[in-house]
Amino acid sequence: MSQLKPNAGTLINNTVSDLGLDSDNSVGLTVRRTVAIARNAFREAVRDRVLYNLVIFALLLIAGAIFLGELSAGQEAKIIVDLGLSAMLLFGVFIAIFVGVGLVYKEIERRTLYTILSKPIGRGQFLLGKYLGLCLTLLVNVLIMGLGVSLALVYVRRGWDPMAIKIWPAIFLIYVELMIITGVALLFSSFSSPALSALLTFFVFIIGHFSADLKALSGTTGSASARWLFRSLYYLLPNLSNYSVITAAAHGVVPDGRSLLVATVYAVVYIMVLLAAATLIFSRRNFK
Amino acid sequence: MRTRKYQDDEFDELLQKRLRSKQERSRNPRIKGGAAKWATSHRTPKSMPAIEIENLTKDYDVGFWRKRKVRALDGLSLTVEPGQIFGFLGANGAGKTTTLKVLMRLIFPTGGVARILGRDIGDVSMHARIGYLPENPYFYDYLTAREFLNYCGELFGLDRVTRERRTEELLTRVNLETKGWDRQLRKFSKGMLQRVGLAQALVNDPEIVFLDEPMSGLDPVGRREVRDLIASLRTQGKTVFMCSHILSDIEVLCDSVAILKHGRLAQAGSLEELRAGEAGIVEVIATGADAETLRQQLGSSAIVTTTASGLRIEVADEREVDAVINALRQAHGKLVSVQPVRQSLEELFLE
Numbered sequence: 001m002s003q004l005k006p007n008a009g010t011l012i013n014n015t016v017s018d019l020g021l022d023s024d025n026s027v028g029l030t031v032r033r034t035v036a037i038a039r040n041a042f043r044e045a046v047r048d049r050v051l052y053n054l055v056i057f058a059l060l061l062i063a064g065a066i067f068l069g070e071l072s073a074g075q076e077a078k079i080i081v082d083l084g085l086s087a088m089l090l091f092g093v094f095i096a097i098f099v100g101v102g103l104v105y106k107e108i109e110r111r112t113l114y115t116i117l118s119k120p121i122g123r124g125q126f127l128l129g130k131y132l133g134l135c136l137t138l139l140v141n142v143l144i145m146g147l148g149v150s151l152a153l154v155y156v157r158r159g160w161d162p163m164a165i166k167i168w169p170a171i172f173l174i175y176v177e178l179m180i181i182t183g184v185a186l187l188f189s190s191f192s193s194p195a196l197s198a199l200l201t202f203f204v205f206i207i208g209h210f211s212a213d214l215k216a217l218s219g220t221t222g223s224a225s226a227r228w229l230f231r232s233l234y235y236l237l238p239n240l241s242n243y244s245v246i247t248a249a250a251h252g253v254v255p256d257g258r259s260l261l262v263a264t265v266y267a268v269v270y271i272m273v274l275l276a277a278a279t280l281i282f283s284r285r286n287f288k
Numbered sequence: 289m290r291t292r293k294y295q296d297d298e299f300d301e302l303l304q305k306r307l308r309s310k311q312e313r314s315r316n317p318r319i320k321g322g323a324a325k326w327a328t329s330h331r332t333p334k335s336m337p338a339i340e341i342e343n344l345t346k347d348y349d350v351g352f353w354r355k356r357k358v359r360a361l362d363g364l365s366l367t368v369e370p371g372q373i374f375g376f377l378g379a380n381g382a383g384k385t386t387t388l389k390v391l392m393r394l395i396f397p398t399g400g401v402a403r404i405l406g407r408d409i410g411d412v413s414m415h416a417r418i419g420y421l422p423e424n425p426y427f428y429d430y431l432t433a434r435e436f437l438n439y440c441g442e443l444f445g446l447d448r449v450t451r452e453r454r455t456e457e458l459l460t461r462v463n464l465e466t467k468g469w470d471r472q473l474r475k476f477s478k479g480m481l482q483r484v485g486l487a488q489a490l491v492n493d494p495e496i497v498f499l500d501e502p503m504s505g506l507d508p509v510g511r512r513e514v515r516d517l518i519a520s521l522r523t524q525g526k527t528v529f530m531c532s533h534i535l536s537d538i539e540v541l542c543d544s545v546a547i548l549k550h551g552r553l554a555q556a557g558s559l560e561e562l563r564a565g566e567a568g569i570v571e572v573i574a575t576g577a578d579a580e581t582l583r584q585q586l587g588s589s590a591i592v593t594t595t596a597s598g599l600r601i602e603v604a605d606e607r608e609v610d611a612v613i614n615a616l617r618q619a620h621g622k623l624v625s626v627q628p629v630r631q632s633l634e635e636l637f638l639e
Contacts, residue, residue, distance in 0.1 A: 033443055036442035040439055112426060112427055113394075114422040117394060122412050287394045
């Protein structure tokens, strides 16, 4: 019988479904959904105890601060900044790579993706949400570490030190670099296995820091094809040397506003390209 | 009952709100989507099938160096009418899950088209009106059942109050024990996960629910409960598309059935239609009459056999039942039952 008449119930329910959930893709709704995915990715990182790395970082800083107390005056601030920011970058890169390559892969492997993608979520939106979630995790990480370094500075100087403020532009640049690395990891993991993605991302991180050398090589060395290779690598890979100001920061040098702006704009554009490419690949995948 | 009433009132209120906004939209077509889009696509007319699949084909590449194509779906076409419980049957590997994954945009078909609620399956917003339970569902194990349902609600864009209410409603409805609501899903048994899966498929109050093996991993009590739940979806006027190879569940629940074999549609129709091939044979059970007398009276049109408890008379056509009953009366026998002998789904399935 029921197949003959879509009864009043159907009509009411049709309308109710219309109501509770707006099915038109307004911008606000899209943003809300993306934020929900990002928040969940952040929650996953927290519950998977990613932030426990902060404990190791804290131990490192405390140890550094105590031993440096023995060293000559004037040097300890420099060493604290150098140690702290380097550790911040290193820990961050590890998180960006190892969590980043698993962001999507884990969802496919565990088939949690099936339920999510059957909902009104575009694949690009899903990637963006996951990406932002990891960026949020890294942000919390970097902020706490930055605070730790500032406090350690105050501790070793036995009082206020302007360095505690002056290191923050450098911390900002570290964070922006981590955002790029996360994007690279996400792009690789949209088509290859986690292990390979991690390896490739690590290479990009290393080579990205020798960007200037690549440019030099492309101008001088060897055959035309070798020069072409270096040049394309130079343009293809992110120029991460823009972001390594740790040594300068340890000497109290603050990057000027213009270089901060250039680095930020460059990162935003680069990340957009990375995410677009990842979306393009991810949108064509079959999840068997 | 009280909650039901409450919902109805609320639905009315929401209905009014929606109608108002709809009027606004039609007055000003520049508002998101425009009036035309709304008018044509938003409401399903009664005549429109809930699901239409036309000539759907899916090839998988197998092998690394020398790629071979394996055809998982081969020109599948079917239509599901709204308000039905549709059973999608097939042996393991027949292509049931592949079909569902195509419908859910998880894999892309090699050929053919499919529409849900009159809209192409690639239409993301259409997915706000359907629900999906994957096979052997596995969810974020770091979330609790409550958090997971809340997250699903967020993905549908439900507001907080609605989310909280729906979460509690649904977890109650799938009979998940209250003490499990705030436990992480990693500690859940397969049956509990299945229940959470059902709940998440209903979180948006969908018009069509796609269920891939909804009974798997459940104990007999659980299966019974899920069966009741699916039946209650029909009373709510929802369309249910369920894959299964558990024939008894399909037999009890489904209005229509399609049987899939090696990616092709082997049979489709209502259960009665499918069984029609065998229809006509009627079995009469009686006691107290003499088998030989009956045989003489009925002649060759009936087969009379003696059983432990009495007689079993089988006629090839239901029109002959009257003659059997008359003969029984004359022989002072007692009629126990008359019932058509129907082909079971199992026979159809194995054919």
